Amino acid sequence: MSIDSKMLTAALERVAANARKASDELCAADGALGDGDLGITVSKGFTEASEAALPDDIGMALLEIAKTFQRVSSSSYGTLLATGFMAAAKLSKGKTAIAPEELPTLVAAARDAMISRGKGQLGDKTVLDSMDAVVDAIEATPASDMIAAAIAAAGKTVEDYRQKPNKLGRARMFGDRSIGLPDPGQLAFLRIVEGLHAKERDHISSVKPERPTEGSRQ
Template identity: 45%
Template sequence: MAFTTENLRTSIVRIKDRIGPIGDEMNALDGRLGDGDLGVTLVNGFRNMSEATEAMPEDLGMALFHAAKAMTAVSGSSFGTLMATALMAAGKNVKGQKEVEWVEVAQLLQSAQDAMIARGGAKLGDKTVLDSLAAIIAEVRDEDSPDALLNKAASAAREARDSFKDKPNKIGRARVYADKSIGLEDPGMAAIVRLLEALHP
């Protein structure tokens, strides 16, 4: 068993079907530290990616490019841009391949994280989605079971979100709130938790 375009399609549709309450929650959370549009970005982005799934080719890299293009088409937000950047980076790594072993997912996430750092200018420790990815990568490295990988990723994301809650945001609009951001979940980190939870059957 390996990760294929069909897995990508299924994941996108599953999240799209469950994104409504998540979107409302993320809008409220983001409104305390930013523009309050994170939920809108997620809802519109996954709806658009879902509509693009039927046209996704079996080439996994190209399928990820399709997903990135669909996200970019509906979102001008920083989170949407970073998601598209991550999908593009992962796609470049597997272009021409129809499947990727689950044990290689950590490597794809690493390439996505590297691209997001280069694009967004944030660094590890700034209390952003990058810290969630770092925790997930460390936890799922060498994991070859999709179910265990998802469970470990969700657990790592929750731990990262909680461990940074009492730290200040150091970049983006949330940065202007400085110490007021202490005690609040970072919206992007919270979103990663909810999206991973939504992937459970």
């Protein structure tokens, strides 16, 4: 089954609904290591994107989503998401539909563009690690199982990196004190891909943020 603009809008609606449910959770996770507004960025961005009139051209539709995040948020996460959507838009321009088999290439392009824009590296405990894991997971997965594979990979990334220190962004200032805490960006990406699963579905994973111990905040 090909993915057209209408299916993209439906997916955005599901992601937006899940992002709104997860907003407080993401703000709490971000508050432990950053500004505490990540949930607002993600929920507002996807909500407005889901309400936009997307053109039939998939590339232009993805570009409109990117513009939405540029409009609603000046945060680093919002900027990175916009960058990722723009990279995928370039590869999809002129198409009215894309095949599921193209998704690994699009996610990889978004990952690479975000690495370049944010000057991050794989292993820094960021959303980039989540995207990399998802690319690997869906490359060899049938279309019908891609979403489940992406959710599993994103969830595993959060847990694999929980016991590692953050090495990029504001969170890096906490150093070893970030060990034991989920990276907010990775957690947000998990909630985003979970939203793709099914309409009105509650969070599938049990990943939970934790507050830093007394004195861990600067």
